[in-house]
Amino acid sequence: MDVKRLDDDTMLQILGCLDTDEDIARAGAVCRSWHRLVVDGRLWRRLCMIRFPELEVFREVAEQSSGVDCTTVELSKSRSVEEDILRREHKVFCDFYYSLTRTSSTRSSYIWNALHASSTDNPNEDVIQTLYPHPKRLSSGSPSYWSSTGQKLETVPEFLTYRMVTPLCVVEEIKLRPFEAFFQYGSPIYSPKFVRFYFGYQACRAPGGHSWSNPHPDGNYVWKYVSPMYPVEQADSLQTFRLPRPVVCIGGIFQVELVGRVQKQSTDQLYYICICHVSAQGSSLQRYDFEIKDPKSFVLKSLSKPIEEEKEEEEVEEFFRDEEDEEFFRRLRPELIVWGRPVFEDDDLGEY
Template sequence: MENGIDFLHILDPNMSSKIFMCFEDLFDLAHVSAVSRSWRDYVIANGLCKQLCVRLFPQLSKVNNVIELTSSTKNPAEVGSSNSMEWESLKQEHRAYTFLAQGLRSFAVKQLIAEPIVASSTDNYPEESIDNTLDPSERAGRRASYWSSKGQSNPAVPETLTYKLDGDLCLISEINIQPFQAFFQWGLPIYSAKAVRFRMGHIKLPADCPLDDLQDSVLQDSVRDSFVSTYTSEEFPMAQENRLQNFKLPEPVLCIGGFMQVELLGRVQRQEMDSLFYICVTHVQILGRSLAPAFSVDIDEHSKSLTLKVLSYNEPSPAEIPTTNSSFFGRRHIRDSGQIVNILRGNVYIPDYDWGEEDDESDDEEFVL
C-alpha cells in the first residue's frame, strides 16, 4: 500500500465517478470515503452520496436544497469566502445524505399511521368511520369496530382511505389490511374489495384548511381533491377472507410528504337487506421506518422541488417511538361519549348488539351496515 498509486491521480473524473458509483450500498461508499482524504474530498465534491441515494430512491431526485437546523452545525452562509461556503454546503449535503441512508437502514420498523384523515365515503358516521381502522380488534366493547363505505349498485365503484403518516419521510415496505366480516348478518358475509392499490405523497391544502379538523364534509372533499401522489403501486388482489392480509411492495418505497391513500378497487359482497355493494375494513397497518424526528421536508408547490431539513443527527431512542396512537384513542373516547349524550337526549338510535354465546347461535336478525 505504501507504493500504491491513487487511481484518482491517473484517471479522468468521469471514470473515477463510475468506479465509486459501482457500489450499491451507501454504507460501502461511506467506508471507502474514509480510506484517504483525497477519496473523501472526491466523494463530497461530486455529491456521490446524493447520487447513490437518488439511484436507490428516485423520489429524492426532486430535492434541490439541504438545510441543517441542528444546534451543532453552522449555516454555510456564515463560513466566509464563496469557495469555503460552497465547500461547507457540499459537506453539509454529504452529512445529510449519509445520515439519511443510515436512517433508512437502521431506524426502527413500526406501524406508521399517525392519524386517519378521511374516507371517500362513510355509511354511518361516526359509528363506522375510518378511525376504527386503527383498532386491530373486531369489537369495541359491545359494538362491532370497522369502517364501512356507502352502498353502491355498481360493484366497480372504488373507495379510498387516506392516512397521515408518522413523519414527512417514511420508508414503507408493506401494508396489512383486514376486511370486515359481518358476524351479525346471516351467512357471515365478508365485505372485502376485489383489489387494493397504494398511493403515497402529500396533501396540498390552503392555509385556512387545517389538517386537525377534517371531519367537515367540505374539508374532506378538499383533502381528496388535493392529494398529490409521488408514487402509485401496482394492484394487489384481495382475498374475501376474514384475516389480516399482507401486501408487500416489490421494493421499499420512500414516501415524501407523509400521506398514504389506500385505494380499494371493486366490490364483491352485496348486502341482502338493500341489495347494495359495500366495502368494509376492520384494520389497516402501514409498516416501515419513519425518519422523524431527524428529518422533515418542505415542498414548493409551484416548482415541485423539495427542501430536505436535518433537525437532528441523533437516531430516535426507543422512548421516542410511540407504541399506541393516543390521539386516535382520545378521539374514540370523545366520540363514544358524544354518542352516550345523544342517546340520553333521545336523538340517536344505535342497535344494542348482545354478543353472548347463546345469541350468537340463535340470533337471526340482520343489521344494516
C-alpha cells in the same frame, strides 16, 4: 496503472460506479483526495436516489437546531460557498441513507390517525374504526369497522386516507383486514376485489412548515408513489401486501384505494365494502422534515433532535372523534405512536 495520474473527472466516473454504502464509505476513507471526490461527486445523494427513486425531488438540504433554520451558515474563510454546500449535503445524505436503510422490524404500524373516507354508511362506522387492532373493542359491544355507502354497481371504488407519524416515513408493507358481518345471516365478508396504495403530500402544505390540520375530504394530494394493484381474499383474516421495494412516504399522507365490490347486503341488495383494520409497517424518519420550493424541488431538512413528544401529546386530542374513541386511546396511551413509537404491535392482531 497509477490512479494518481488520473484526472478528477475520470476518477469521479470510476467512483460513480460504486453502488453500496460500504464501498462509498471505504472510498471516502482512503485519503483526502478520494474523500473530496466522494463529496464533489455527491455519491451519498446518488445512492439514496438509486434505492429510493422518489427522493429525486430533494435538490437541497438544510440543517435545523432547536427549531431554528440553519440553511444559511457562516462559511469558513478557506472554503467557497459551493464547497460548503457540497460538504453539508454529503453529511446530511450520508446520515439520511443510514436512517432509510437501518434494520427495523416491520411489526409496528406507523399510521398516526385516520383523516377521511370517500364515503361512510353511518357515523358509528367511521374510518377511525380501522385503527383498532380488533374488530370487537367498542365499549358499546358493537364491532369496530368502517363501512362504505351502498352502491348498485360493483365497480365503484372507495378511498381511505390516513396520516403517517412523521412527514417522512419508510413503508415496507401494508396489512388490511376485511370485515365479516357475523351479525348478518351467513356471516358475509364485505371485502374489495383489489387494493392499491398511494403515498404523498397535501398540495396545500405551506412551504417551510407543517400542514397537520385535518385536510378537507376533497383535498388535493400529490402522490409521489403509487403501488401495483393487489388482489384481496374474501376472508376474515389480516392480509399482508408487501410493496415491491421499501417506499419513502414524502409528506406523510397514505391512501388506500379499494377497487371492486364482492358482497351485496340482503336487506337492500346494494354492494358494500367494510374494513375493520388497516396498518402500515416500516419505520419513521423522526429527525427529518422537508420543505417544498416548487413541485420539482424540495429541501430535505435534518433536525438536531426529533420534534418534542409533549407537543404531539397536546395535539392528539384533536384527532378523537367522540368520547368512546378518546377513552379507547387513553387506555392504550403507552402504545400510542408519538413520532416513531408503535400504536399497536402485530402481536395484538392475532385471531380473536
